[in-house]
Amino acid sequence: MQNPINPVPSPRTVIVLDDQVFYRDILVRLLDMQTHLEVIGQADFSDQAMSMILNLEPDIILAAPCQKPQTNLFFIEQLVSRRQDICILLIASSCDTEDLVKFICSGVSGIFLKARNFEILLKAIDRVLAGELWFERTLLKSIVDTADKIPPAQPPANTIDNTNNKLDGLSRRELQIVELVVQGQNTNSIAKTLAISEKTVRNHIYSIYGKLEVSDRLELARFASQTN
Template identity: 30%
Template sequence: MINVILADDQTIVREGLKMILSLYDEINIIGEAENGEQLIKLLENSLPDVILMDVRMPIMDGVQATKIIKDNYKNVKIIILTTFNDDEYIFKAIKNGADGYLLKDAGSEYIIKAIKSVYNGAMLLDPEVTVKVVKAFNSIIKNQSFNGSHDINNKLDLLTPREMEVAKLVSQGKNNKDICQILFLTEGTVKNYVTRILGKLELNSRTELALFINQTNV
């Protein structure tokens, strides 16, 4: 059973999501919130596996809420709900540790797939808006200074060959169990590799790692 909390300021959106998710026995809605502040208070008593959260909300938006939640509840997965024109917000949410994003008008099967994917440790990038987010990521990351004169490719040189293998598999959307089977490693070892990779590259999430690797042509 995957416990889910919905966060969206529009009642009609929450009701629609509840209707969709109620059709699947493996999904359990344990709470709702109208904004990020309300959501964070809710987490004090009800900790979910996955949060579906609108990026634009009053009082506290999804970008701010993502940072606070990831700082305090690292194991809670966050999927950002967005419209096609919210790519700037999405990128900021990914920088804050969001595990992925999908469009609000996504089909029911895709929403369920998204929840299961992030729950199992994979990242989720909606193909319809990924190109815009990758462009934003590329523009920002190429203007950053990595250890002085190091460029992006030199940054990758910090990774061991095995870490590079794991990073590439993460960028392909593989979850920890998939990587275990492909590289014949234990799940704990894979988790340790991912943690070290994120630390070396100064990234915050698997999703951000996937964006980083996919724009390096390695």
């Protein structure tokens, strides 16, 4: 009797968007060397790029929009409005923090610093493809601080009471995890700090999201900083 052969998983498909052709070509060549990834397109931010993405439906888009942040923000907002399940990893170089906050609000799945090495980029791609968010620890606090400077509408008294009720619903362990998230720690780091498994950390984080009615770590960090 023959042993069953495990099928080789299909590579995850990638489209690279960057107005800098030189960097884009280098990145595509490096990605082409990865057996688990397949670059199916590359372009600058244009109408042709929008059509290509909508037609090819890649698993992930690597987008470096910082040459023209305002114009390319509009591109990403339009793309997300037409494909709400789209997976976008932002590759940031010269964007200021306020622009990064706007990109996060537009629906990107993570931010990678262009100056970091390629191995870290591969790790970020894998995390985002696995359904996680990727935000550079060195950026997280400044992003939250910048988001806090955007004045929110004054909440009514009943909203403040509701916020306090939400915090009261967190367990001691969940409050510890919220504090570590605000400090910029990722899942692995939180697990080591608290001497628990990464799976347990993820379960706690999903529970926290539900109790506080937030959808990602940035919203969680901002919620925590606003309520001290």
